[in-house]
Amino acid sequence: MICLLLSCGYIETYGQIRENVYPLDRSSPDSVYVRLNRQLAQATQRGDLSGQADKQQQLGLLLYHQGNYASGIRHLLQAQNILRRTDQADRLAENLNQLGTVYYYNRQPRLARRQFDEAEDIYQRTQNWLGLAQTYGNIGHLYEKEGDLPTALHYQHRALAQHRGTRQPASLAVIYENLGSIYEDQARYDSARFYYQSALRLLPSADRSGQIGLINNLGDIYRKTGQYTPALQQYRQSVRQARQLNDKYQLNGAYRDMGKTFQLLAQHDSAYHYFEASHDLTDTLYAIETNRQIALMQTLHDVERKDNQIAQLHDRERLNVLITGGTIAGLLLTGGLALVIISRQRLKIRTEAARSQQATQIYQTQRDLMEAELTNKQLSEENLRYQLQLKGQQLTSHTLHLIQKNQVLDDLRADLNTLLSDDKRDQRRQLKQVVQKIGQSFSHDKNWDDFRATFDQVHPRFMADLLRQHPDLTSAELRLAALLRMNMTSADTATLLGISADSLRVSRYRLRKKLELGEGESLSAFVQRFGS
Structure with missing residues (x-):
C-alpha cells in the first residue's frame, strides 16, 4: 500500500503535472487525516454538501501525496459525485484535473486523459481561461511522459497562449518550465535555457523550492552542453538555497548532479x-517518508476500527x-x-x-x-x-x-x-x-552483509533450498545465484561482483557445472525455481 515518492524513484519537481493543492501540512499527514475526517463528519451532520466535497477532495490529495493512490482516487470520486449533483462546474473541472493527475501516477494514462478532456470541455463552456490553460498543460505533460514530444509541445503552446491573457505569473512560470523540459528532452538546449530563465524570472519569491528546481535545471543544461564550470556554479547556488530552506529533496538532486559533473571532469x-x-x-529521506506513512497507516487503521466499533x-x-x-x-x-x-x-x-x-x-x-x-x-x-x-x-x-x-x-x-x-x-x-x-574493497564491502540480510528477508527460503540440493556451492557462487534470482543484468552483476564481463561468463559457466545443467537449459530460469 505504501509507495514512497522517494523510494519509488520519483521526486516531484516544479513543472510536472500539478493540481490546485490545498494548504495541507504534509510533515504530519496522520494528524491532518484525523482533522479532515472530523471536519468531514461535521459537514455531513450539517448537510453541507459543498463542505463535504471540499473535505473529500482534500483527503484524496493528502492520500495521493502519500502514495496511497487507490484511497486518493476513492475520495476524489466521492467529491466528484457531490460536485455533479450540486452543479458546481468550475470546481468539478478542478476535481477532474486532480483526479486525472492521480490516475496518471497510478499508471492509468487513458483514464487520466478522459478526466482532462472533460475538464477542458467544462472550462470552454464556462470561459475559464486560466483553468483551460492549466488543463492544456496537464495534457501536454501527459504526452511528454508518454514520449510524444511534438504533441506535448503543441499542448504546452496552447496553454501558453491561454495564460498570456490571465495575468497569473506563477501559473505562466509552470508552462515556461514545462516547455523548457520538452526542449531539453529534444536536446534543443538554447530554447530550454530560455524558457527555464523565463520561468525563474516570473516565479514568485515565496516559491523558493520552485526556484531551486529551476536553478538546478539550468545547471543540467550547462552540463549537457559541456559547460561544466557554469553548471557547477548553478548546482552550488542550488545547494546554498536548499540548505537555507532545509529542502532535503532539492539538496539531494543538486548533490547527485554535482557528482555527475565531477565524474565528467574526471x-x-x-x-x-x-x-x-x-x-x-x-537514506534519510527514505526513513522520514517511511515514518510518516507508517504513522498515517496506523491512523487509517485506528479510524477504520473506530468506525467499525460505532457501526x-x-x-x-x-x-x-x-x-x-x-x-x-x-x-x-x-x-x-x-x-x-x-x-x-x-x-x-x-x-x-x-x-x-x-x-x-x-x-x-x-x-x-x-x-x-x-x-x-x-x-x-x-x-x-x-x-x-x-x-x-x-x-x-x-x-x-x-x-x-x-x-x-x-x-x-x-x-x-x-x-x-x-x-x-x-x-x-x-x-x-x-x-x-580498491580490488579488495569489491569483495570485503560491509554492504554485502546488509545485502545478504535484506535478501534473506525478501527471499527467506532461497539460500536454504539451494544449499540443500547443492551443498558444495561457494560463497561467491551463492552471491552470483542471489543476483540472478533478482534478475540483475549482466553489466550490473559484473559491477556488483567487481569482475569483468569475461570473468562473469566464466563464473556463470562454473556455476552451471556445479548445478549440473544441460545444454540449452537457462541458468536464470533454473535459479528462479528456488525459494518460490
Missing part, C-alpha cells in the same frame, strides 16, 4: 564525495430495540392469553420466549466473533504485504548503492591502471598498492 574523488552525500540524503454499537442498539419491542409485544400477548389459557400454557410461552432470546444472543455473539476474526485476518495480511514491500524496497536501495559505489571504484581503478603504465618505479609501486586495496 575528478573522481569529488564525484565519489557527492554521490555518497546524495546516497546518505536518500457495531448502532447495530446492537437497533437489535436491542427490536428485542425490547418484541418482548413487550410478547408480554402483552401473554397477558391477554393468560385470561383465557391455563397457567401451564402461559409458562410454556414464557419458556419459549426465553429460549428465543438466548438463541438471538448466541447468534449475535458468534457473529461478532466472526467479524472480529475476519478483521484481524485482513489486518495481518495487509501488514505482511507491507513488510514484504518494505524489505523489497530496502533490497533495491542496497543493490543500487553497491552498483553506484562499485562503478565509481571501477572508474578509479581504470584510471590508476593507466598511470601504472608510466616508467616511474616508485610511483608504480605506490599506485599498485592502491589498485590492490
Whole structure:
C-alpha cells in the first residue's frame, strides 16, 4: 500500500503535472487525516454538501501525496459525485484535473486523459481561461511522459497562449518550465535555457523550492552542453538555497548532479564525495517518508476500527430495540392469553420466549466473533504485504548503492591502471598498492552483509533450498545465484561482483557445472525455481 515518492524513484519537481493543492501540512499527514475526517463528519451532520466535497477532495490529495493512490482516487470520486449533483462546474473541472493527475501516477494514462478532456470541455463552456490553460498543460505533460514530444509541445503552446491573457505569473512560470523540459528532452538546449530563465524570472519569491528546481535545471543544461564550470556554479547556488530552506529533496538532486559533473571532469574523488552525500540524503529521506506513512497507516487503521466499533454499537442498539419491542409485544400477548389459557400454557410461552432470546444472543455473539476474526485476518495480511514491500524496497536501495559505489571504484581503478603504465618505479609501486586495496574493497564491502540480510528477508527460503540440493556451492557462487534470482543484468552483476564481463561468463559457466545443467537449459530460469 505504501509507495514512497522517494523510494519509488520519483521526486516531484516544479513543472510536472500539478493540481490546485490545498494548504495541507504534509510533515504530519496522520494528524491532518484525523482533522479532515472530523471536519468531514461535521459537514455531513450539517448537510453541507459543498463542505463535504471540499473535505473529500482534500483527503484524496493528502492520500495521493502519500502514495496511497487507490484511497486518493476513492475520495476524489466521492467529491466528484457531490460536485455533479450540486452543479458546481468550475470546481468539478478542478476535481477532474486532480483526479486525472492521480490516475496518471497510478499508471492509468487513458483514464487520466478522459478526466482532462472533460475538464477542458467544462472550462470552454464556462470561459475559464486560466483553468483551460492549466488543463492544456496537464495534457501536454501527459504526452511528454508518454514520449510524444511534438504533441506535448503543441499542448504546452496552447496553454501558453491561454495564460498570456490571465495575468497569473506563477501559473505562466509552470508552462515556461514545462516547455523548457520538452526542449531539453529534444536536446534543443538554447530554447530550454530560455524558457527555464523565463520561468525563474516570473516565479514568485515565496516559491523558493520552485526556484531551486529551476536553478538546478539550468545547471543540467550547462552540463549537457559541456559547460561544466557554469553548471557547477548553478548546482552550488542550488545547494546554498536548499540548505537555507532545509529542502532535503532539492539538496539531494543538486548533490547527485554535482557528482555527475565531477565524474565528467574526471575528478573522481569529488564525484565519489557527492554521490555518497546524495546516497546518505536518500537514506534519510527514505526513513522520514517511511515514518510518516507508517504513522498515517496506523491512523487509517485506528479510524477504520473506530468506525467499525460505532457501526457495531448502532447495530446492537437497533437489535436491542427490536428485542425490547418484541418482548413487550410478547408480554402483552401473554397477558391477554393468560385470561383465557391455563397457567401451564402461559409458562410454556414464557419458556419459549426465553429460549428465543438466548438463541438471538448466541447468534449475535458468534457473529461478532466472526467479524472480529475476519478483521484481524485482513489486518495481518495487509501488514505482511507491507513488510514484504518494505524489505523489497530496502533490497533495491542496497543493490543500487553497491552498483553506484562499485562503478565509481571501477572508474578509479581504470584510471590508476593507466598511470601504472608510466616508467616511474616508485610511483608504480605506490599506485599498485592502491589498485590492490580498491580490488579488495569489491569483495570485503560491509554492504554485502546488509545485502545478504535484506535478501534473506525478501527471499527467506532461497539460500536454504539451494544449499540443500547443492551443498558444495561457494560463497561467491551463492552471491552470483542471489543476483540472478533478482534478475540483475549482466553489466550490473559484473559491477556488483567487481569482475569483468569475461570473468562473469566464466563464473556463470562454473556455476552451471556445479548445478549440473544441460545444454540449452537457462541458468536464470533454473535459479528462479528456488525459494518460490
